[in-house]
């Protein structure tokens with residue numbers, strides 16, 4: 001028997017920006033008996049899940065559900081709408097934008113990267129004017145897609161996706177808009193249809209409050225049309241067979257039955273709370289977390305006041321402090337799991353996730369753990385972040 005959490009009493013405070021805590025209701029539904037995915041009950045259930053996920057993406061178009069993590073859904077999106085050697089424009093917001101770009105290169109695309117000129121592009125939201133400028137120069141329309149990250153999980157910066165669509169349209173450029181909302185969907189406001197995304201990529205283990213294991217591609221009519229003439233070899237990722245099977249609530253291969261039970265339950269919870277209420281709750285908790293950061297006298301990785309993430313807050317530690325030692329202390333002493341600094345900010349920053357099944361007191365517990373761990377590192381905060389957050393939330 002695997003024993004992971006019996007070395008510490010009390011609950012484990014999972015405050016990394018994904019996987020996020022899975023609510024007991026969702027865990028219980030995942031434990032229902034696995035049924036025949038080709039049997040009569042499954043089709044009706046499949047149709048309910050497919051209709052529910054459209055509401056979460058705020059789309060009337062089909063949503064592909066893959067048995068894969070977010071990375072698989074990234075690849076699925078690219079191989080369905082791009083041909084080998086196609087030029088693709090990436091905007092560097094942080095580590096996840098970079099990883100997606102590296103994946104694109106490995107599968108034979110030609111990524112080009114832009115970012116905020118003259119500033120650390122890992123601290124700001126997407127400057128849509130730069131995308132417009134670049135596309136205007138592409139008079140031959142060689143760039144086939146613009147790939148952006150909605151909620152950059154490595155930095156805690158959420159970009160304005162509607163502005164990116166406007167930029168592409170203003171440049172009168174036919175490039176498709178591909179959006180990674182792996183960590184945004186379900187926690188940060190997201191409107192697939194209204195914002196004009198062609199493919200939105202998401203995953204199960206962030207805002208959707210599920211374990212890792214399923215990934216999504218929300219489509220647009222244009223993405224489906226383009227996919228029909230794409231020559232990139234693919235089989236498992238191909239949308240056409242999945243879309244055909246989905247019409248009756250089935251999948252061509254075995255879907256992740258039990259995770260889909262969980263998805264059904266999680267969507268019920270989110271829709272009962274109301275998506276706008278869910279988004280407002282995340283904004284409020286994020287704001288409380290930022291009050292704590294200011295009180296401590298620490299620096300938020302995000303400098304863009306328009307683009308603070310409702311999903312997570314990335315905090316730079318003072319010179320000389322090792323963010324990983326702070327995290328180690330929080331885990332060993334308080335059973336609190338904080339997010340690691342990714343890529344070029346490893347050791348220099350840590351992240352507090354406040355996404356999914358999070359409320360005032362779960363956030364307060366995390367902030368207490370951080371404050372005590374900062375003290376243990378010898379840091380003298382300007383003031384108590386815990387008190388500042390309490391004042392804000394009361």
Ligand SMILES: *Cc1c(COP(=O)(O)O)cnc(C)c1O
Pocket residue numbers: 018069070071072096149151152153180181182183203212
């Ligand atoms: C987590 C994450 C991914 C990768 O998803 P996996 O499920 O780890 O494959 C991609 N993009 C963003 C923004 C993420 O937060």
